[in-house]
Amino acid sequence: MKALVVGKGRMGQLLSAHADSFGMHSLGCCDVLDPALLLDHKEEIDVILDFSHPDNLDWILDEIEGTNIALVEGTTALSEAQKQRLAQQAARQPVFYSANYSYGVAVFQKLLKTITPLLKDGFDMELVETHHNQKADAPSGTALALLEAMDPDGEFERVYAREGVVGKRGKEIGVHALRGGTIAGIHEVDFFGEDETIEIKHTATSRMIFVNGALKAARFLTDQQPGLYTMDDLLR
Known part of the structure; x- marks a missing residue:
């Protein structure tokens, strides 16, 4: 299972570093200003984990349109329009959205x-x-x-x-x-x-509780049909 992380901050680096412990190979971190990893590896990506900035979301959704790539979305401060677009995208591929992955x-x-x-x-x-x-x-x-x-x-x-x-x-x-x-x-x-x-x-006490939750969500999505999933689904 190959994962790509959007976001080069502390959370993104931790997600990339610990992906292997959840049975995933991380292709690395990218964002809208440095999109090469997504553009060059789109055919092999299984899941994207986005913990970056709201400005990245529309770019991500445009790029994964028509693919089988699942999305774990953890960016906060999304607008209502962006949340609606996530829900629309979920009709075509698995999307997991939560403001907190603990x-x-x-x-x-x-x-x-x-x-x-x-x-x-x-x-x-x-x-x-x-x-x-x-x-x-x-x-x-x-x-x-x-x-x-x-x-x-x-x-x-x-x-x-x-x-x-x-x-x-x-x-x-x-x-x-x-x-x-x-x-x-x-x-x-x-x-x-x-x-x-x-x-x-x-x-x-540590960002690792969010890292572990997000990576569990990514693994969970691999067996799911298109839909919008939340932490309630992961708890069940």
């Missing part, structure tokens, strides 16, 4: 889907995410996915940080982003009730 975060989302309906009427909800000082987007893609798990119907206003005289809180979920150091990722959701608090927290 098994623990996938379970976190399942927990939130279960407990939030039980708590939302009597508890105030806040979400805090923390990442390293090189992360470009805020809030993180994982934080947005957790928000979706908590409030899929958009009942609550999203309040991104607070400043000034904001008055008492309304029907809202507070969202806060912290940046510093080399932290791989911390996500915490707090439910504040009358005289009681429930805290759920996930801490990533």
Whole structure:
């Protein structure tokens, strides 16, 4: 099984370096500014893992159109139009999309889907995410996915940080982003009730949990029909 990584950052380098431990041969890392690996090896690529920048996605989808190449998409901050195009592409070839490839975060989302309906009427909800000082987007893609798990119907206003005289809180979920150091990722959701608090927290101590999850997703796709797959499918 031959894999190509799009993205030359830390995550891309780790994916390429550890592909062999999941039974894959990595052809290396490329991007839209250095496309030779994709253009020259298109006939032999089985799967592409994209952990780069949203600007690369349209180029990737154009290049794999009409091929049997599967796509593992892990780039965050995709636009709604890009997500729709991913879904359209999935009608023709296997596509795996997640904002976070950690098994623990996938379970976190399942927990939130279960407990939030039980708590939302009597508890105030806040979400805090923390990442390293090189992360470009805020809030993180994982934080947005957790928000979706908590409030899929958009009942609550999203309040991104607070400043000034904001008055008492309304029907809202507070969202806060912290940046510093080399932290791989911390996500915490707090439910504040009358005289009681429930805290759920996930801490990533290494990017390897995302690397392992993405490579498992790539291996999973080799046996799948065209479709859009998520971490829920991998957990099952």
